[in-house]
Amino acid sequence: MSGCTCNKEHRQDTLIPQIGIITDIRQETPDVKTFRVDAPGGGKLFEHLPGQCAMVCVPGVSEGMFSITSSPTNREFQEFSIKQCGILTDYLHSMEAGSEIMVRGPYGNHFPVETELKGRNLLFIAGGIGLAPLRSVINYVIDNRGNYGTIDIVYGSRSADDLVQLKEIQDVWMKTEGVNVHLTVDQEQEGWNGNVGFVPTYLKELGFSNDKTALVCGPPIMIKFVLAALTEMGFGKDQVYTTLELRMKCGVGKCGRCNIGSKYVCKDGPVFRCDEVDELPDEY
């Protein structure tokens, strides 16, 4: 029908990706690489908010939801820190700078950096690749330093070699005023003179006061024990934010995969406050 306008709008269907260029690949750890993605003409593919995700697709391989690890305050490009653990990520790890990929998004909600978190003291707790979504917030907060109180970052990993974004942690975060970084690794290791022990244990040793808001991300088992530790330290459920991860395909709450209770993690998440998580059925 000639009068039909839908084909024009159609180009904007949220399921259709844009082409992006991988302009840089950084090997963070033996199994994590950070991919810098630019729009073909330079600049960012889209704007996002801290904690949001995007679908990264390799045609003929698969597509997967990854959190955007760069901060929205980065005006030039977006980054994804990706751990090699499946078919798609294997392929991504074999790619070289200059290659094209497809990206669609941004999807989901974000950490409430401009509302609930504003003016608060923040406690970031991350394990392993769990730093990826939090890094976006941390850099956002650092770039808008005046809007937030004290910042504590507790970050742990299996070994010193598995700490993601170590360079940025040491060169930027540690040097920013009012930011305290606490690193820990799971096991003793030569050349490591920092703390040794699991994140939840270390957290309790550090003993933070409950005048903070905690943002937690890491493997499910870590989150579980961190939440217990935080409760013990007097944190209320509404003072803790975390992210959920479920299988996603569409990204817009229609394909049904990430449905949990009446929520869709891709649309209503991935960021949930812990009292919201408690209302969900135990299926994540």
Place this chain on the structure above:
Amino acid sequence: MSIEAKHKFKPKIVAFCCNWCSYAGADLAGSSRLGYPADVKIIRVPCSCRVNPMFILRAFEKGADGVILCGCHPGDCHYSTGNYYARRRMTLLFSMLDFLGVENGRTRVEWVSAAEGVKFSTTMNEFVEKVASLGENVRLGDLRCRN
């Protein structure tokens, strides 16, 4: 299809060749300068028995007009008995394809030893001719692959 067009039709053939015999047979055919049509694409397999029925179907799916499997003569399998199993499997598979209405000239099994360069060449020529006479494979391919 007109007779003229039929003459012009060049079938795409996939040949699964056992590493220990037919693949060497193809080599010998080549080095002896015995010709076989360039439309025959050889896929080397460790044994004729390695060929899963899905391989054959996949070849058709992606646009092959004929699929041939070449292995060691019965009794000569590098792994003793592989080709005996392959023989049963392929017989049943080809029979099923025939049952579904796929022309039985599009599938074939031939035993070709490493010394039989001539046989390899004549087999391929014959097979290509046979498939060419059947025309394009329209019954067992994915339409999406046809452009």
Place this chain on the structure above:
Amino acid sequence: MQELVNRAAELLADGSVARVLGWKAGDLPYNPEPAYFKNAEDLEQFVYNGFCGANLSKYMIEASKQSGKTLIFLKPCDTYSFNQLLKEHRVDRDKAWIIGVGCHGKLDIEQIREQGVKGIEQVEEEGDRLKIQTLYGEKELSYQSAMLERCSVCKGKEHKIYDELIGESAETGSGERFGRVEDVEAMSPEAKFAFFRKELSKCIRCNACRNVCPACSCRKCVFDSNQFDSAQKANVDSFEEKMFHIIRAFHVAGRCTDCGECSRVCPQGIPLHLFNRKFIKDIDELYGAYQAGEDTDTKGPLTDFTFEDAEPGIVAERG
């Protein structure tokens, strides 16, 4: 039926078995479901009638992993499936207490509906007649006309494996097992192609045929594996539906007991047994008569060979 319930209750009571695997009455006259029964109270819902067509042997795979014995009711043709699973070490004989139940052929609700019966309220089996009360009046059908296709080619009333037998069986076979296969074989390639195109284009890839099949007991099916290109999930093109059904039939060739569950469960009524019977017929003709599930120790035809086997060229030769 009461005899089955009594015996099951007895075996549960004396601890010989930990659970009973049978059929539970449904909420309509024709929809009993496979179920586990743990005590005499549960057994009140036990039912065994013409609609208990479901072959329970595949449930024994899971039951074999549980502690204690499971009492399982098998009809004569189900015992073939059980034997085959036993041969493939998928079920544990020591975990099963098999009661062979009598069978006079099982009913197919689709066959009943096909005969114009709508709004079924009640079904009574009276000898070789079916009396059906419906919202739109009473209907009477012959039992035989409402039977599952597989019962028309019954393998016989003999149970191939059991601990005890309860009830009488009757052979219901009157049809030619390979009749339909031969009909198709006699068609021209064009007609064969058109026939299967029509049948297979109905396929919705629900996987019911695969999931109900006692021979399809792989932990991970190749059609679910994202490692290969085979998990296409939908029949986007006519190729895919052929691929799925040929490969599925091939994977069970020589192991398929012809229990007919695939055709029974197909929501689109595709005669899936034709594929399996085609393979069985070829195997019988080329490699000697073989009935999967007849016993638990003979080698399957596709894991065996002879030096004199027919060459694949025979397919073209017999024309």
Place this chain on the structure above:
Amino acid sequence: MYKIEAKNLNALFQMIAADQELYLPVRSGGQVNFAYWHKDAEVDLETLNSVKSPKDAFFPQSENLYTVKRDAGRMSIEPEELKNQKFVIFGIRPCDVKGVEVLDRVFLVDPLDTYYAARREHGTIVSMACSEPEETCFCKVFGIDCGEPAGDVAVWKVGDEFYWKPVTGKGEALTAKVVSLFDEADETKVEAQKEAVRKIADRLPYSNLSLDGWDGGALEEKFDSILWEELHKPCLACGTCTFVCPTCQCYDIKDYDTGSGVQRYRCWDSCMYSDFTMMAHGNNRTTQMQRFRQRFMHKLVYFPANNDGMYSCVGCGRCVAKCPVSLNIVKVVKAFQDRGGDQ
């Protein structure tokens, strides 16, 4: 209201199909499914329910989303053309019309699914009232009147006559095109038929099913019930119930390499499949019990929670008729009804 004699239906179909696609119940290979009309098609308006629901017309089992081509090392994305031709879907039953309404709640909410929206925009629904409901029907439970279908045009079959009533603007437009084949009619016979079918609906075995306690707020109580563990036992984990269902809308997005490009298509998927929620780091629903529970919880609790209490089940009875092991939503609801959630 208009009427047309059954023997003139073919002329009607021909006239509708002259300038647009016509999609209606067609018998092929012994089964009735919605298919495009052509002059040799065996139209079957007697069979109550098609095997597959008519949701394909708006949400096909598989559809291409876009194609990625690579040319000289550069990728390009060609979105699939949207439906841009008008079509009519004829003979949808009242329950299935409601099913489309459920799908609308999924695909037409922000962000709009343009593929679905284009089909909805171009499709005219001609619904058909039921005259002989079956024992598997329970649309009444969801407040659907099988004598009074929604849609753009409503049709009633009374004896050898079909009564035609345009309901919406779209319906009026279609009626204008074909009105030359119709006679004017009054509603007396239709009203009588409606009364008759409502009486039958009251007598259906499932019509007294109670959905008390099933709503958006019932999450915890239902989710934690021990009944699921028992109810799911016979489930084969096939996708029959989800694929014949008029409201199941879960889909998968997959790639197909054609050799000259990659087609990304979406196809129906089923929450009953073990790989539905499988991802690289694991699976959050590892047992069939969880997957089984998901389907019913979604239809009777999660969906109503997000959609003002609307259930995503319309009582068409397809799962009742087609489940290989006779499991279905009715048995689930009844089990909770009879035995309470926590027994």
